[in-house]
Structure formats: structure tokens, C-alpha cells
Amino acid sequence: MGTLRDLQFALQLKIEELRQRDTLIDELELELDTKDELIRRLQEELDRYRATVSLPGPSAVSAGTEHAAFICHVLEFRAKPPPTAFSFLKNELLKNHDEGEIRAIIACMYPTTINQGCYVIQEGTSGAQAYVLEEGRLEVTKDGRKLLTIEPQDMFGELALLYNCIHTYSVS
Secondary structure, eight states, rough: OOOOOOOHHHHHHHHHHHHHHHHHHHHHHHHHHHHHHHHHHHHHHHHHHHHHOOOOSSSOSSSSSHHHHHHHHHHHHHOOOHHHHHHHOOOTTTTTTTHHHHHHHHHHHHOOOOOTTTTSBTTTOOOOHHHHHHHHEEEEEEEEEEEEEEEOOOOEHHHHHHTTBOOOSOOO
């Protein structure tokens, strides 16, 4: 058994260890409060974003009447609906997305110009984007043979994007 002095020294070490742990707990609680505040602000921002991409009216597009309602809502906001709205409604894979999802996707799209003879998609490349043709015509080829012509309001490239695979055709 130790002397009284040894026991007092061991007690002091334990007290110092507890103080260090208390300090660490205080620092961690402060960090937790900061992260809680960040999560709260991000949640508010997410809620604001969700509110801006929601269209009035039914939230799901599933039957023909809802498709017509979506087109009407687009017409209320713009004199001429963007071809992307019609492209989604024509596309078998994407036509059943709800209005908010379609609007959010359209909001992320941007225009680009393709010069004649240039490729939009090359066979064998990774599918990283989907496209909607606004004007002009594009040729779809496989192994150098013409398969079809893409017309305005046609969507293409979505299969490779959705299924994370390579393009099996070229578009120019």
C-alpha cells in the first residue's frame, strides 16, 4: 500500500485527467452545436429549393390528364413551353416523373450549339449527359451506318446516363 503522499499524487493525476476530459467534452459539444446549426441551415436551404422547384397543382404525373395539366402549368409560366417539357412527356422512361422532378431537371439543363459535322455523342463513350434537341436535325449512326434522324424536341443519350453505360451509337 502506498503512502499518503503517493495517494495524494495519484488523486491529483486523476483530477487533472478529469479536467482534460471535461475540456474535451466541452470542445466536442461546441463542435456538435456548430454542426447542428449547419444542418439546420442546410435543411432550410433544401426546403427553400424544394419550394422553388414545385409546380402548383397535382404532385404526380401519371395519367394523360396530368400530362396535360403539366403542359398547362408550363404555359402559365412561359409564353412558349420549352421543348424539354414536351420531350419528357414523350419519353417512355421519364414521362412518369412528377412535375417537381421534371422542373428541377429542366432547371439544370443549359443550351449549347453544335456545329455541322461535329459529334454530340460518340459510340463507345461513357454516358454522362442526356440531350434535348431544340432545333435542327441530328443523325444517329452505328458502325458508320445511319440509323435514324433526331428531330427537334427529341431526347437522346438518356439510356446511357440512366444505366451508367457506354453509348452504342454516335450522334452528329
